[in-house]
Amino acid sequence: MSKKTTIYDIAKALDITAATVSRALNNNPKISDTTRELVLQKAAEMNYEQNKLAQALKSGKSYNVGVIVPRVDSNFFGSVIRGIEEELNPQGYHVIICQSYEDPKTEGKKIDTLLNAQVDGVLVSTTSNSKKEPLKRILAKNIPLIFFDRRKDMQGVSSVVINDFEGAYKATKHLIDEGCTKIAHLSGNFSLEIFRERFSGYKQAIIDAGLPFNEDWVIKTKSNRTDGIEATKTLLQLNPRPDAIFSASDFAALGAIQEIRAQKLNIPQDISVVGFSNEPFTKFMELPISTIDQSPFEMGKMAAKVFLEQSNNESHVKMEKKVVLDPQLIIRNSSLKTQVLTP
């Protein structure tokens, strides 16, 4: 009874090779799910104690990959994570997710949590105020670090982002093409590159069209509905009143629409609205909201691919890659004056 079960015992009981047992226990992707489940069941029955940790210490590979996002309960980050998993799961990797709640301290702690869990890589969408020190602890361990959507300027770190300037430029130009001349902007936190870029794209489109740029029409807003409502209250009191709002976030755009309606103004006739992110609700509202699609699923797949490249890179030459995805303008009724679409 005191004799410890080995992989050879399991192999004998199942009439398969010890190598197959070992591969099954180590999540080798070449082993079918059925075989793996069978081995795990038999191993549990026979009280086999695999010292995974000791193994990880030896092989240095856990096949776990960590993902840190500000929050998981938005469609955008949910879709990015799905893209990451769809790319990594077939390679035998497992994704574990942590939330930073937009707090740099929490982000630092989650980095340590993932490092303690012996992850083989960390994919991060940073907070608006991330510190480099904790991120450097990942690099210090020679573990690939990849940024997606929100990045920090750090040497040797690859990233996958969308062209936020281009997205904002397209959205603003569309409003101008629809005849709007007084376009306000609900911007985000400028310590994040994505919001600086969206602001720049907005401003450039206005200048390129020969329209005057008005600082009063730019309001810093958090990406939520209530802040969108507050900012719009301010905008609607201005004289002259803006005839369009380009919001750097769909959630703030939703607040804008609610406030505009509460004040009995018509959308898009009096004021047009365009958001950013293509959150699902923008499509299913009674008044569908124009927005910018960021291809989050493809972003996740791409970030995972960059991780795999780096992870399998056996040369000593480090690489740094910046992948920039092209955003897409989706025109819906909240901004289409010239011809109203059927929902």
Add this chain to the structure above:
Amino acid sequence: MSKKTTIYDIAKALDITAATVSRALNNNPKISDTTRELVLQKAAEMNYEQNKLAQALKSGKSYNVGVIVPRVDSNFFGSVIRGIEEELNPQGYHVIICQSYEDPKTEGKKIDTLLNAQVDGVLVSTTSNSKKEPLKRILAKNIPLIFFDRRKDMQGVSSVVINDFEGAYKATKHLIDEGCTKIAHLSGNFSLEIFRERFSGYKQAIIDAGLPFNEDWVIKTKSNRTDGIEATKTLLQLNPRPDAIFSASDFAALGAIQEIRAQKLNIPQDISVVGFSNEPFTKFMELPISTIDQSPFEMGKMAAKVFLEQSNNESHVKMEKKVVLDPQLIIRNSSLKTQVLTP
């Protein structure tokens, strides 16, 4: 140069005790964030290599807790996870999240991923078809397993759920009180207890009111908008046509509302609609949707508390706890015929 840095070297450099350095490196919650950050920085500077894994092997505690949910990008699961983190973070625990994507095989793999990451506990909301075998692997390691919202009947496993029967009963009774007599039900997958309970609550309310129960008015629907649309198409063709729909999911309720409107019927005058979950969109729609609130944040906090109790339970007496939270009916314009609320 070849001498390895010890915690005594770090203590000396910072002029603090070695015990403090050790506590800071081990995430002891008694150490302030500032001190901890300082120690980690100095440790990195001095190339201190803490063998976390070897330590975890010795102490048997990683202070990581795993959470598995079908998907993260819903407000419900997002809020539960926030509740879990708010309860566990102050105790020095870190939460790592995995998604099962409603697939029992994936769930099994994620369990192993978390076990390999040496978690101190696993909190699971099961898939509609979860297998007990992988869940038993958690218990076999003497690690607390807690179910929340969706559970399996397993001896010795505690759970935190809401009273789904009661929630469905309240929703249906409300529709009856508003004068509806032909109430249809968009139900979920009956292999999940929550959907069986919601169906039972719906049926009991109808029987208690002396109304006839009609099987044709119960349609199995996935929790998404498109399936809600399809099911409602079927319902609207029936003769007599239902005058109310109680949906076991907010997402299907949204589809129902879209289809009812597409067929130029009025809500709630022709057909009333009540959903389930209190997803944020139900509140901010132009026509706000009545629904059942499940207190997800409190559910998460409670699940975390049950984990802490079990984790700190030093007696050999195992306990099994079932916490049942009371759901709340939220009445909005989609079902209020007798008196229309202002939004």
